[in-house]
Amino acid sequence: MQANMSIGTSLDFFLFVAIALFAIGAIGAMTRKNMIVLLMCIELMLNAVNLMLVTFSTYYGNGDAQIFVFFTMVVAAAEATVGLSIIIMAYRNLKSIDIDMYNQLKN
């Protein structure tokens, strides 16, 4: 890599992309009312955090953060499975995926 690198290839570019992705995911999680789209926005936010971790890992030349990203992906897979099965179960009872209907879960 040359010394005269400019903004496109610098690491803070990836950092700002990750921040913007996280904000978009947060806006989506607050805006949408479809339960499945909400779960997808959470996945988007998880991916933004993963991107940021990989960026810092590259910057510091340390592999531990990438192992952490690997474990994040593992937990995200488990979370998506359980979350989707809860959605299926609730849809069977409520016939809706509106999050406002899901307050009946607390009874």
Place this chain on the structure above:
Amino acid sequence: MSLQIISIILGSLTLATALLVVLSKHPVRSVIYLVVTFFLITSMYIMMNAQFLAIVNMIVYAGAIMVLFLFVLMLLNLNKEIEPVNTRTAQFTALIAGGSLLLILITALKDTLILGESFRQKNEQIGLVKELGNLLFTKYVVAFEITSILFIAAMVGAILLAKREKQIIE
């Protein structure tokens, strides 16, 4: 210079597809756009030479998790008429909250890195399978084993939750 142009195109495409995930009304379209977003994030991992994570991201996220989402969407048989929408006020409030979150994160992280710092890999091998495998099976081997318990718990939970209650089968 060409690397710079490529990364700017990839970054803007990632943000555009992420916005389309949030904005599109139909959930199936959201899933498709999310798959594209994950592929673009994979390309960023490749640019940072994190090869193992690039492959895992492509297989696990774009392959497995998104197919799971698509399966559930088709199982539920949704259509546009029952798609719930928030009120205008709630959407506006969410936009303001998300925008201020973006501003706060940018101002917080603006000074942590030297702006314009290029790829400064002290060790260019860190993203490779060999290095990460070494790390995973020595330093983090306990966490790796506990992962299997987590997966068994998730699998049992998912089957138990999604199973139909006792049903009369004719």
